[in-house]
Amino acid sequence: MNVPPAVLVLLAVAACGAALALAAFVWAVRNGQLDNSNAGALVIFDDEEPVGTPTDQLFEQRKP
Amino acid sequence: MNPEQVSQRQQLDEASSVPVLLYFATAVFWLLVGTLLGVAASLKFDLPNWLGSIPELTFGRIRPAHLNVVVYGWASLAGAGCLAWLTSRLCLAPLQLRGCLVASVVLWNLGLIYGTGSLLLGYSLGVEWLEFPLPAAALIGAAFLLFAASITATFRKRTVEHLYVSLWYVMASIVWFPLLYVTANLPIYSGVTHAAVNWWYGHNALGVWFTPTGLALAYYFIPKVIGRPVYSYYLSLLGFWAFALFYNWNGIHHLVGGPLPTWLQTISIIASVMMGIPVMAVAVNHHLTTVGHFSLLRTSPTLRFTVFGAMSYTAVSVQGSIEALRSMQERVHFTHYTIGHAHLGVYAFLTMILFGAMYYITPRVARWNWPHPRLIKAHFWLSATGILLYVAATCLGGWLQGGAMNDPKTPFVDVVALTRPYLTTRTVSGILLGGGHLIFAYLFVRVLTRSGPRRVEGGEE
Numbered sequence: 001m002n003v004p005p006a007v008l009v010l011l012a013v014a015a016c017g018a019a020l021a022l023a024a025f026v027w028a029v030r031n032g033q034l035d036n037s038n039a040g041a042l043v044i045f046d047d048e049e050p051v052g053t054p055t056d057q058l059f060e061q062r063k064p
Numbered sequence: 065m066n067p068e069q070v071s072q073r074q075q076l077d078e079a080s081s082v083p084v085l086l087y088f089a090t091a092v093f094w095l096l097v098g099t100l101l102g103v104a105a106s107l108k109f110d111l112p113n114w115l116g117s118i119p120e121l122t123f124g125r126i127r128p129a130h131l132n133v134v135v136y137g138w139a140s141l142a143g144a145g146c147l148a149w150l151t152s153r154l155c156l157a158p159l160q161l162r163g164c165l166v167a168s169v170v171l172w173n174l175g176l177i178y179g180t181g182s183l184l185l186g187y188s189l190g191v192e193w194l195e196f197p198l199p200a201a202a203l204i205g206a207a208f209l210l211f212a213a214s215i216t217a218t219f220r221k222r223t224v225e226h227l228y229v230s231l232w233y234v235m236a237s238i239v240w241f242p243l244l245y246v247t248a249n250l251p252i253y254s255g256v257t258h259a260a261v262n263w264w265y266g267h268n269a270l271g272v273w274f275t276p277t278g279l280a281l282a283y284y285f286i287p288k289v290i291g292r293p294v295y296s297y298y299l300s301l302l303g304f305w306a307f308a309l310f311y312n313w314n315g316i317h318h319l320v321g322g323p324l325p326t327w328l329q330t331i332s333i334i335a336s337v338m339m340g341i342p343v344m345a346v347a348v349n350h351h352l353t354t355v356g357h358f359s360l361l362r363t364s365p366t367l368r369f370t371v372f373g374a375m376s377y378t379a380v381s382v383q384g385s386i387e388a389l390r391s392m393q394e395r396v397h398f399t400h401y402t403i404g405h406a407h408l409g410v411y412a413f414l415t416m417i418l419f420g421a422m423y424y425i426t427p428r429v430a431r432w433n434w435p436h437p438r439l440i441k442a443h444f445w446l447s448a449t450g451i452l453l454y455v456a457a458t459c460l461g462g463w464l465q466g467g468a469m470n471d472p473k474t475p476f477v478d479v480v481a482l483t484r485p486y487l488t489t490r491t492v493s494g495i496l497l498g499g500g501h502l503i504f505a506y507l508f509v510r511v512l513t514r515s516g517p518r519r520v521e522g523g524e525e
Contacts (some may be wrong), residue, residue, distance in 0.1 A: 002491040006252045010261065013247045021240055021308055035225055037301060040226045041293035044154070044284060048258050054357075056292045056424055059437050 072156065074428075079158035080149045081429040083165035083214075087145025088422060089512065090173050091218060092505050094137025097180075099501050101130035103494040109487040120184045128195045129183045135269070136192070136204055137176050139414055141169070143277040144211050147234050147420045148431065150284055151215050154231045155222035161214040168210035175191040191503060192259070194248060201249040208245065212238040229300040230283045235274035236308060240272040256323055260316060265480065267315035267472035275311070275377075278417045279346060282374045285420060286353055289367040290360055303345030309337045309438055317388035321397060343381040346358035350374045365440045369420030369504030376412035383408065395470060400483065400490075401462025404455045411497070412451045419447065426511055427519050435516030443503040450496030453489060461486025 028034055045051050105127045108114060115121040152159040159165070179200030182188065188195045196204070215238050219231075227235075248265035287294050294300050313335030354371060361368050383405055386392055396402065423440065427433050434440060461483050467480045495525050510516045 004257060005232075006250075006254075006257050006261075006269045009250065010247065010264075012258075013243060016301075017240055017243055017312070021236075024235075024303065034301060037298045038293075038296075040228060041287070041297035041300075043226055043228050044288050045222060045291075045293070046073065048073065049291075051293060052072065052291050054289060054360055054364065056366045057360075058365050058423075058434065058440070059363045 073153070076156070076158055077149070077153050077425075077428045078431070079162075080152050081301030081431075083159065083162050083169065084145045084149050084425065084429050085512065086169045086295075087141050087148070088426060088508070090169060091138050091141035091145065092508050094133050094141065095501055096505055097136050098130055098134035099494070099498045100329065101126050103135060103491065104496055105130055106487070106491040106494050110484075110491055119186065119411070125184050125186065126190070126388050128188055128192075129180050131193070132183065132195055133176065133180055136172075136179070136196075139274060139277075139410060139418065140208075141172060142418045142422060143274065143414075144168070144172075144208075146281055146418065146425060147237075147277060148211070148215065148218075148313065149425050150230060150280060151218050151234055154211070154228045154234075154284075155218055156224050157218055157221040159214065160217035160221055161210075164210040164214045168207040168214070170207075171203050171210070172207035174212065175200045178203065191262050193269060194262065198249065198251065201245075205245050205249065208242050212242055213227050215361060228284075229294070229297070229304060230280035232301070232303045233280035233283070236304075237273050237276040237280075240312075241269075244268050244272060256448070259319060259322065260324060260328070261317035264315040267318060268312055269315065271311035274410065274414050275307075278373060278377065278414045279307075281361070281417050281421045282346075282350060282370055285366055285370045285417075285424060286350055286374065289364050289370070289424075290354065290357045292353060292357065295349050299345050299349050303342045303349070303377045306345065307339075307342035308473035310342065312337050314339065314384075317393075320390055320393040333388045333390070337385050339350065339381060340385055343378060343385075346374070347378040365434075365437075365444065366420045366424040368444055369423065369447075373413050373415075373420065373442075376408060376416065380405065380408040380413050381396060395466040396462055397466075399462035399466040399467060399469070400458040400486065404458030404462060407451065407458070408455045412455065416447065416451075419443070426508065430514075431519050432511050433517045433519045435510050439503050439507055443500045443507070446496050446503070450493045450500060453493035453496070457486045457489035457493065461490075 017051055033040075042051065104121070108116075108123050119125070148159055148165060174351070175196070179196035182197050182200060183195055187197055189197060194201070215234065218236065244265060248261055253261050283294065283300060304509075313332055316328050316332035317336050318322060320333065339397055350371075361371060387401075387405060388394060423434065464486075465483050468474045468482055469476075489499060
């Protein structure tokens with residue numbers, strides 16, 4: 001079968017992209033990134049901006 | 065404000081200030097240029113002879129210039145600025161290699177000037193999404209690599225154990241997009257392979273760069289503004305990996321019915337339908353996070369724009385899955401319907417989320433507040449009504465146009481006449497969008513020149 005060299009470049013790139021994704025997934029599982037996942041949702045909050053406190057209330061000052 | 069009590073979050077925001085504001089400022093400039101080119105291109109459907117005698121301003125040149133300016137200028141620069149800021153916040157580490165980011169902004173803009181100038185002067189490669197000549201593409205590619213280097217360095221300095229879902233989207237895009245951009249710009253393709261590479265690239269520019277950007281920001285801002293964690297975090301991670309698995313197969317659905325192997329087209333259609341899984345994961349999650357807090361849409365500009373964008377993501381994805389089917393392609397391929405779909409994605413989804421993110425980030429890095437909240441509301445309503453009108457007009461007009469073109473008894477000129485009212489509506493909606501952009505640019509300049517209200521940290525706005 002006669003495969004153009006450009007197609008070989010594309011196959012190599014695709015394999016490379018897929019391999020990186022697979023490596024990242026294996027790392028995530030081994031590292032415990034996918035365990036107890038609901039706790040992960042809290043990392044964007046801290047003591048100063050805790051859960052339950054909305055931010056960016058720019059239009060509120062307009063209210064009486 | 066007590067300077068000794070500057071929180072870690074404030075320190076991180078301030079450390080990102082210079083590069084983020086440079087990305088934003090140049091993005092706003094290209095947004096205005098891109099809008100002007102878009103409205104001019106649209107107006108030429110109503111007034112075909114307008115500016116027709118100036119070669120640089122003919123339709124064949126300003127339409128690709130519009131696409132490249134809004135995609136590589138506005139959306140990419142604004143997206144890069146937002147992601148740089150977000151990475152620093154999610155890694156709890158100051159932005160690293162900030163000099164690289166400044167160099168990235170400079171190279172990116174040089175590439176845009178060179179590329180846009182080339183297109184207007186007639187030096188286009190003629191491949192959609194890849195029109196820029198090689199030197200311009202090389203400058204933009206180098207700029208993206210510098211951006212990726214800074215993000216990677218910041219990621220390596222992270223002081224957090226857990227990688228938040230947004231960070232997965234960011235890291236995926238900075239690994240995959242340079243690989244994609246460099247590969248697609250190699251001057252080695254010809255014939256059918258070139259067409260396949262063209263749309264593999266065109267769709268993946270959305271898949272591995274713009275969509276991850278929009279979703280990373282939505283997954284951060286919706287819970288952050290509401291003050292409530294993502295409804296199902298597990299589902300958000302599942303959504304990411306399903307997205308990573310399916311999206312990159314989609315590109316060939318642009319060539320359904322074309323001279324490519326049928327199996328290649330079929331795989332692409334199947335993958336396009338499978339995108340329903342990650343899309344529903346995102347839609348259900350964002351809806352259930354927001355439900356019960358819709359009143360906050362009244363008080364937060366960021367939430368307003370971001371929720372509008374997230375809802376549009378669901379709409380554009382469902383539309384895209386259906387549009388990939390052969391029976392739909394028979395009717396809507398090569399019609400204005402496709403243009404409507406493209407704008408639902410890049411504007412209603414991505415651009416609205418970018419506006420929302422910039423309304424949040426800019427005052428925090430510039431330490432100056434937005435003046436005139438009423439003008440922000442005007443911007444929202446101009447953009448929201450403008451884009452809804454745009455999508456409705458082009459999709460409906462395109463649908464009718466496709467039906468008429470498939471009828472061999474209808475003369476072509478009748479099909480053209482049929483689309484006219486829809487195209488005039490499109491120009492009107494483009495002008496509405498342009499009005500919103502002028503307001504946004506004015507407000508942004510007011511923050512940069514510090515002529516609005518000073519930001520008081522701690523006391524939330």
